[in-house]
Amino acid sequence: MKEGPDIVRIASLIGDPARANILTALMGGKALTASELAAEAGVTLQTASSHLSKLDKGGLLRPRKQGRHKYFSLADDSVAEALEGLMGLAARSGHLRTRTGPKDEALRQARVCYNHLAGAKGVQLLSAMQSRGFIDGEGETLSLTDAGEAFVSDFGVDLPTLQSNRSPLCRECLDWSERRSHLAGSLGRALFTRFEALGWTRCDRNTRVVHFSADGAREFQETFL
Amino acid sequence: MKEGPDIVRIASLIGDPARANILTALMGGKALTASELAAEAGVTLQTASSHLSKLDKGGLLRPRKQGRHKYFSLADDSVAEALEGLMGLAARSGHLRTRTGPKDEALRQARVCYNHLAGAKGVQLLSAMQSRGFIDGEGETLSLTDAGEAFVSDFGVDLPTLQSNRSPLCRECLDWSERRSHLAGSLGRALFTRFEALGWTRCDRNTRVVHFSADGAREFQETFL
DNA sequence: TTCATAGTTCGATCCTAGTCGAAGCATCTA
DNA sequence: TAGATGCTTCGACTAGGATCGAACTATGAA
Numbered sequence: 214m215k216e217g218p219d220i221v222r223i224a225s226l227i228g229d230p231a232r233a234n235i236l237t238a239l240m241g242g243k244a245l246t247a248s249e250l251a252a253e254a255g256v257t258l259q260t261a262s263s264h265l266s267k268l269d270k271g272g273l274l275r276p277r278k279q280g281r282h283k284y285f286s287l288a289d290d291s292v293a294e295a296l297e298g299l300m301g302l303a304a305r306s307g308h309l310r311t312r313t314g315p316k317d318e319a320l321r322q323a324r325v326c327y328n329h330l331a332g333a334k335g336v337q338l339l340s341a342m343q344s345r346g347f348i349d350g351e352g353e354t355l356s357l358t359d360a361g362e363a364f365v366s367d368f369g370v371d372l373p374t375l376q377s378n379r380s381p382l383c384r385e386c387l388d389w390s391e392r393r394s395h396l397a398g399s400l401g402r403a404l405f406t407r408f409e410a411l412g413w414t415r416c417d418r419n420t421r422v423v424h425f426s427a428d429g430a431r432e433f434q435e436t437f438l
Numbered sequence: 439m440k441e442g443p444d445i446v447r448i449a450s451l452i453g454d455p456a457r458a459n460i461l462t463a464l465m466g467g468k469a470l471t472a473s474e475l476a477a478e479a480g481v482t483l484q485t486a487s488s489h490l491s492k493l494d495k496g497g498l499l500r501p502r503k504q505g506r507h508k509y510f511s512l513a514d515d516s517v518a519e520a521l522e523g524l525m526g527l528a529a530r531s532g533h534l535r536t537r538t539g540p541k542d543e544a545l546r547q548a549r550v551c552y553n554h555l556a557g558a559k560g561v562q563l564l565s566a567m568q569s570r571g572f573i574d575g576e577g578e579t580l581s582l583t584d585a586g587e588a589f590v591s592d593f594g595v596d597l598p599t600l601q602s603n604r605s606p607l608c609r610e611c612l613d614w615s616e617r618r619s620h621l622a623g624s625l626g627r628a629l630f631t632r633f634e635a636l637g638w639t640r641c642d643r644n645t646r647v648v649h650f651s652a653d654g655a656r657e658f659q660e661t662f663l
Numbered sequence: 664t665t666c667a668t669a670g671t672t673c674g675a676t677c678c679t680a681g682t683c684g685a686a687g688c689a690t691c692t693a
Numbered sequence: 694t695a696g697a698t699g700c701t702t703c704g705a706c707t708a709g710g711a712t713c714g715a716a717c718t719a720t721g722a723a
Contacts, residue, residue, distance in 0.1 A: 218528035220521065221458045228450030229711080237445070247670060260712055262671060272530075281669050281720040291527060296445065298523040302498075302516060303443035454681075472700060485682055487701055506690040506699050 226271045227299065231256050232264050235285075236273070240293060241421050242328040244277065244284040290397065293327035294386055304390065321390040323423040325416060328402040330423065331388055334433070335395030338404070339385075341438050342396070348383060355383035357400065368436070369410075370403045408433070451496045452524065456481050457489050460510075461498070465518060466646050467553040469502065469509040515622065518552035519611055548648040550641060551611060551620070553627040555648065559658070560620030563629070564610075566662050567621070573608060580608035582625065593661070594635075595628045633658070 227233055234254040238245060245253070251261035265285060268274045275288045287293055323334040330338060342348045347361030357365070366372050375382060384398035396404070408414045413429025416422075425433065452458055459479040463470060470478070476486030490510060493499045500513045512518055548559040555563060567573045572586030582590070591597050600607060609623035621629070633639045638654025641647075650658065 218525045220462070220524045220528050221453055221455050223524055223528050224449050224458065225453030228446055228453035230446050231711080233446045233449065248668095256711090257713060258670070259672085259714080263711080266671085273527075283670065289530075291530065295523045295527045298520045299445050299448055300443045302520045303445050303448050305497075305514075305516065456681080473698095481681090482683060483700070484684080484702085488681080491701085508700065 222271060223273070223295075226268060226273060227296070229264070230254075231260065232268060235261070235264060235268065236287070236292075236296060237421075239274075239285065239287050240296060240325075240327055241416070242286075242325050244286040246282045246284055250285060287327060290327060290380075290384070294397075297326060297331075297386060297388070301388075319422045319424075320420070323414070323425060324421040325405070325423055326386060326388075326395070326397070326421075328405065329386070329395070329397050330401070330405045330408070330414075331386070331395050332390060332423070334423070334425070336388055338437055339394060339396040348396075355385060355396075355398075357383055365400065365404070368404075369407055370400070375399045375403055447496060448498070448520075451493060451498060452521070454489070455479075456485065457493060460486070460489060460493065461512070461517075461521060462646075464499075464510065464512050465521060465550075465552055466641075467511075467550055469511040471507045471509055475510060512552060515552060515609070519622075522551060522556075522611065544647045544649075545645070548639070548650060549646040550630070550648055551622070551646075553630065554611070554620070554622050555626070555630045555633070555639075556611070556620050557648070559648070559650070563662055564619060564621040573621075580610060580621075580623075582608055590625065590629070593629075594632055595625070600624045600628055 227236060231254040235250045238250060238253040247261055247265055248258060250265065251258045254261060254264070256264075265274065265276070269276055269285075273288055273292050274285050277284045277286075321332055323330065323332040325331065326335070329335070339348070342361065345360075347358055347364050349356050349358050349361075362372060378399055381398045382400045383396065384401070385394040386397035386401075388395050395401070405414075408429070409416070411429070411432075413426060413433055415424045415426065417424065452461065456479040460475045463475060463478040472486055472490055473483060475490065476483045479486055479489070481489075490499065490501070494501055494510075498513055498517050499510050502509045502511075546557055548555065548557040550556065551560070554560070564573070567586065570585075572583055572589050574581050574583050574586075587597060603624055606623045607625045608621065609626070610619040611622035611626075620626070630639075633654070634641070636654070636657075638651060638658055640649045640651065642649065
């Protein structure tokens with residue numbers, strides 16, 4: 214035993230209801246304060262503080278002080294990915310008692326995965342860009358083709374800035390509801406930001422659901438599919 | 439809160455030391471009896487039995503009775519993948535106290551990931567087959583090219599049998615030590631089986647380490663790289 | 664300065680869940 | 694049949710950790 218990395222440390226961190234609620238809330242991508250997370254998790258501020266300190270020590274969170282507020286976000290894209298991975302397992306091995314409610318259906322359609330678009334719409338987006346030759350794929354490290362660069366620049370994405378960044382431009386992220394990949398990485402994030410700026414999508418404040426406006430859905434279809 | 443699948447159920451299952459040891463042991467790919475797993479986890483048979491029943495109810499294991507023995511294996515490739523995902527997180531966010539021992543180094547070099555080859559050697563294998571045009575990649579669903587089919591058949595893999603199976607032929611699996619993908623799926627498994635049959639590799643009985651013989655390492659190099 | 668708000672620390676309580684001994688089934692061997 | 698082995702169930706014990714009230718610190722507002 215005791216081979217490889219210490220998996221227990223992380224799994225037990227995620228395995229507490231309050232902490233799981235905190236992490237799930239942060240999957241929305243927005244940084245949240247300790248008080249907000251306490252409310253989200255359904256515990257008092259004291260207990261939340263204790264949990265947050267543990268998650269932070271465990272390397273799952275990135276805290277930032279701002280005045281008398283303390284904002285928390287996920288430490289890293291890889292944290293979000295691991296969480297989605299667990300959700301995938303939970304969804305498939307889940308007992309039937311988790312009946313699929315209407316809210317759940319909305320989540321499957323379109324939701325935010327940390328900072329990019331996930332769900333059916335997110336999967337469509339990636340597969341369309343691949344089949345149109347904009348993205349060339351080999352594993353997690355997808356790459357943007359020349360045609361793709363022209364396309365996204367034309368769509369209003371500031372490519373040079375993204376490329377100057379160290380983090381990978383295109384990455385895959387496994388979608389727990391669709392069981393296929395959607396587009397992550399800084400491009401995935403930039404596209405999603407652009408959707409919001411154009412008014413195509415609107416993020417639900419409390420859940421991770423992404424609402425497409427009627428126009429937004431149409432334009433999304435025309436532009437990408 | 440309470441959105442999406444019940445992540446806590448699974449994370450708390452993995453988050454217990456004894457259970458994590460059991461799962462890690464099963465990552466070796468071999469089905470093991472309850473007694474063997476008890477020894478592996480360092481607990482008595484009674485406690486192991488309790489843990490095994492929980493893991494089974496949680497959908498993470500596949501038990502098989504055989505006479506008075508009860509063999510357990512991981513329920514699914516996806517379970518192994520999720521575990522590797524957690525290991526990836528643990529490895530990067532791990533505190534420095536997990537010093538990299540010699541055994542750890544061997545694990546990074548080559549190990550068995552459920553039923554296929556992982557570690558540096560596994561990553562080399564996939565990337566070589568991709569660059570030689572044997573595997574064509576788009577996400578988790580990689581595909582074997584015509585040239586690739588000829589190549590692996592020539593190497594001694596019984597392709598028709600594999601293809602008649604429902605499970606995917608080529609899949610990616612993220613490697614926690616290399617942070618790149620290696621080859622999973624039924625082909626990954628078949629290749630690894632072939633390595634063992636040819637005497638290139640030998641599996642350590644107790645750990646997940648894969649030892650290459652001197653000849654094996656040379657032939658592996660010549661054949662694939 | 665004083666007051667209010669955000670967050671942390673401490674201490675006490677309480678409860679879950681892991682653990683193992685002992686007894687009970689089930690299956691194989693002789 | 695009797696005996697041995699593999700596993701499960703039951704019951705009791707215990708430790709660890711989640712929880713919250715109360716007190717404390719830090720920042721901002723008046």
